[in-house]
Amino acid sequence: MARAYRDFTSLLLALGMVFVSTLGTSTGTDWTKLNEEYEKKIQPLIVKYCSGCHSGAEAESGLAFNNFADAKSVFRQRRVWEKVAVRIDIEDMPPADSPQPSPAERKTLTSWIQSTLNDIDCGKTPNPGSVTLRRINRYEYRNSIRDLFNIDYEPALGFPGDDVGYGFDNIADVLTLPPLLMDKYLTAAEEISRKVIIASSTGPVYNSPRKISQLTADSGGKFEGDRFVFSSNGKAPFEEQAPWTGRYTLELGMAGSAAEGRYPKVVISVDGKKVEELTVKTDTPNNPEAFKIPLKLRAGKRLLEIAFVNDHYIAPKDGNPAQDTNLYIYDLRLTGQKAAEPIPESALPEIHRELVRDSVPSATRTVADAAKDVMRRIASRAFRRPANDEELNRLASIVEKTVESGDTYEVGLQTALTAILVSPNFLFKVEEPALRIGNEYPLLSDFELATRLSYFLWSSTPDRELLTLASKKQLRSPGVLAAQLDRMIRDERARDFVRNFAGQWLTLRKLESFTPNEGQFPDWNEQIRDLSRTETYYLFLYVLRENMSVLRLLDADFSFMNEKLARFYGIPGVQGDKFQLVSLQGQKRLGILTHASVLAVTSNPTRTSPVKRGKWILDNVLGTPPPPAPAGVPELDKAELVGTLRQQLEQHRANPACASCHKQMDPLGLALENYDAIGRWRTSDRGNPIDASGELPTGEKVRNPGDLIRLIRDQKSEQFVRTLTEKLMTYGLGRGLEYYDRCAIDQILAKASKNDYRFQELLLGIITSDPFGRKGTRDEELP
Structure with missing residues (x-):
């Protein structure tokens, strides 16, 4: 629905059919009036121009207009009617060989559809919309790890690329979690944990396998075949030379037989002291059960002993066979690893000292208690809200079990940190569901709002200041959000907002794949590519931080280079490798439409x-993306056309299937023809003078790039700002509108218009809006 909404409203804007000043004034839907208009005005036009193909059981494309009896039935099928409106607007329907409605009839149809589908009572709290559980994308993952642990690590470089929706790679509905990515997350988490928590390097390993055939018993036991068999109670002592004092593991493979359900019991002793008692319940002789018995041994010769202690025999009786409890030993091995020397605190990285501090086990502090303190510090940052007791106990248990198995406390912390970094609470922006009360949709929690803010403006996790405000429930206090917005855009992390939002809005990421012909454009190289993109990012960030009108993105008579x-542009007086503010007075440049980054990414x-270039302007500047090209029409480069590029376009537009879209795109693109494929100024192309003049579908005439830019700024400013606001909102919410x-x-634009559409005014309007700060449902309740 969201894409259809964009197509529909944006095309109406482009064709001058929507008067924005009338939007948002509804006080409730008058269905009686709409039904009457549908019956008297709309149905007759549908019957006259559409029902010949779209009615009955054999209706083309399955669309039968006779199924729509009134305005409510239209509203309930809004996805269908949004598409209908688009096709009518661009004169794609009715087909060219069918009777055509007059311009007035087209306007009647599309205006009525708009008023029906978009009639919302803005006096009430509209549905703020629902966002699918949203995974952090690979850029957000990288930044989150950087800001959580202050480590120089690029785990996301090996992650598969994220899918894109509505032009952005942070859209919840397309951010799936395939098994391959989960494997990458686990590998990255393990590597990160070893960089954050430093464990002593492992000491030497002791491994002493013993041949079962060498065991002897004081009674009741002997070696038979491939196993040592205790057929009656007895002890099998053996000596081991422990090379150091520390933890060891006695590994045994045992099976047994049971008489009257009495499984064999085994007692393990060290130097005459009982350390473990086991019950062997595996009664399949050739399928022994593996046992691992942790031991603490002092260095030197030690006497270990395996004792079978519960022999039980039942003689055969009344034809029943004898039963005997016996013990079978198949494998015997003593292993161990010497504890490494502790690392001096001065050699530990800062993040390790910050997280662990004095939270280490001691005679008065258990492993679990110490680990819980460390996990609270880590998990409450990684989960972007306070970790609860259940989570902390589970994480502390991981550390405890790791230590019990013979590893160090730090290895246990590493294992628990790995669990945190593969938890859904870290990998997803979790927002707890809440119930709607009457007409009021619930607010996000302060922690959820902090998370939306930080991933919107930083593409990263909330910092301590945001989390502290959230914990005190002060984030929504008067003036606090405005102050945080100002702080966040001046932070270095705001550059990630520029790269990730502007880089996708302006399609600058696609510059990586732009490879112009070297023979024709020898001045273009990877360095110029990167510098041109940096120029656009610098301008965007400057307009943002200086709180200029967003219209300055279009008409800035300055730039950064x-x-x-x-030198590439032919602009004199700039020296050094550092980017600097440069005046464009007297130059053939004005705003982002004349940046080499934009001009190159829209070239062949x-x-x-x-x-x-025309399509790019329609989509990203004016918010009126044309529909896909019709099937069966050859691309311009593949068509048999002659003459200059302008003449070829005229021949291409002669095809009725192409005319409706190209009459919107071509004048916009031709107005930028003075810039070649890599963005340099020119006055001729292959010996032919450049003609950058044209007439837009709405009647405005332009002669050159400056005319086009000033026309958009002066006459289509609200259209541009609406487009930018919608894209910012889409990016910030992680969903289509x-x-x-x-x-x-409408509310954001109305308020921002009073202050010359200043950039921070738009952002403040977004982060204080209901869609950004409340929780809604998937679809508004239909009538």
């Missing part, structure tokens, strides 16, 4: 592409 990039390897989000968008 170093000497190498300035051998020439410019007015179609790509729905029709009920329009109220929040």
Whole structure:
């Protein structure tokens, strides 16, 4: 639904059919009026122009308009009608060889559909929408690990790429968790835990397998075949030379037989002292059970003993066979590992000292208690809210069991940290479900709001200040969100917002795959590619931090560049490798539309592409993405066309199937023809003078790139700001927008318009809006 919503409303904006000032004024849906309009105005037009193909059981595409009896039936099938409106708007329907509605009739149809589908009472609290449980993507994972542990590590580089939805890679619905990624998470978690918690290097290993045939017993036992058999009570002592004092493990493979259900019992002794008693319940002689008995041995010669203690024999009687409790020993081995010397505190990394501190086991403090303190520090940051007692007890138990098995306390902490980093509470942005009370949708908890804020503006986990405010329930206090917004955008981590939001909104990530023809464009290389992208990021961040109008992104008469990039552009007076603020007064450049990054990413390897550039503007600047090209129509490069690029486009538009979209895209792209495929200014192409003039579908005329930019700034400013706001909202929420989000968008724009659409005003409007701060449901209740 969300994509259809965008297509529908954006196309109406492009065609001048929506008057934004009237949006958001609804006081409730008047179904009687809408039903009457549907019956008297809409149904006759549908019957006249559509029902010939779209009615009855054989309706084309399964769409039968005779199934829609009134306005409510239209509303209930909003996905269908949103698509209908789009097809009518772009004059794709009815087909070219069918009778066509007049412009007034088209406007009647689309305006009524809009008023029906988007009639929301903004005076009430609209549904803030529901977000699918959202996994952190690989960039967010990398940043979260960096900010949690302050370690220089790139675990996410080996992760598979994340899927993209609505133009962004942080959309919940497409962030799945395939088995391959889970394996990568586990491997990364283990590596990270060893960097965060430092365990002493392992000491030497002792491994002493003993041949069962060499065992002797004082009575009742002897070696038979491949096993040592106790047929009656007895003891089998043997000596071991323990090379050091410490922990060892006696490993035994045993089976037995039971008389009257009495399984054999085994007593293990060291130097005459009982240390363990076992019951062997495996009664399959050739399938022994493995036992591991932890021992503490002093260095030197030790006497170990295996004793069978509960022989039980039942003689045959009344035809029943004899029963005998016997013990069979198949394997015997003593292993151990010397404890390593502790690492001096001065050699431990800062993160280890910060997390562990004095939380170590002692004579007065158990392993579990010490581990719980460490886990509280780690898990409460990693889970982005206080870890509860059940979680802490479970993590402490992992440490405790690791120590009991013979490993060190630090190895136990590493194992528990690994468990934290593969927990859903870390890998997903968990938001607890809450019930709607009447017309009020529940607020996010302060910790959930802190998480949304930090991943929106930093692509990373909340820092201590955000979590502290959340713990005190002060994040929503007057002025606090505005203060946090100001702090966060001035933090270095805000650069990740620029790279991840602007990099995807402006499609700059695709620059990696842009490889222009070397013979035609020898000046383009990887360094220029990276510098051009950096220029755009610097401008975006500057407009944000200086709280300028977002319209400055379009018409900025300044930019950021170093000497190498300035030389590429032909701009004099810039020296040094450092990026610096540069005036564009007197230059042929104005805002992001004239940046080499944008111009290159919208070009072909051998020439410019007015179609790509026009489509890019429609999609990312004006928010009016054209539909996919119709099937069966050859691409411009593959079509048999002649003449200049402008002439070829005119020939391409002659095809009725192409005309509706190209008449929107081509004038926009042609206006930028003075910039070649890598963004340099030119006045001719292959000997032909550049003609950058054109007329937009809405009648405006442009002569050059400056005209186009000023036209968008002056006459389509609200359209641009709405597009940017919707994309920011999509990115911040991690979901596509729905029709009920329009109220929040309208409120944000109305408030920001009073302050010249300043960037921070837009962001503040988003983070204080209901969709950002409340929990909703998947779909608004239908009438």
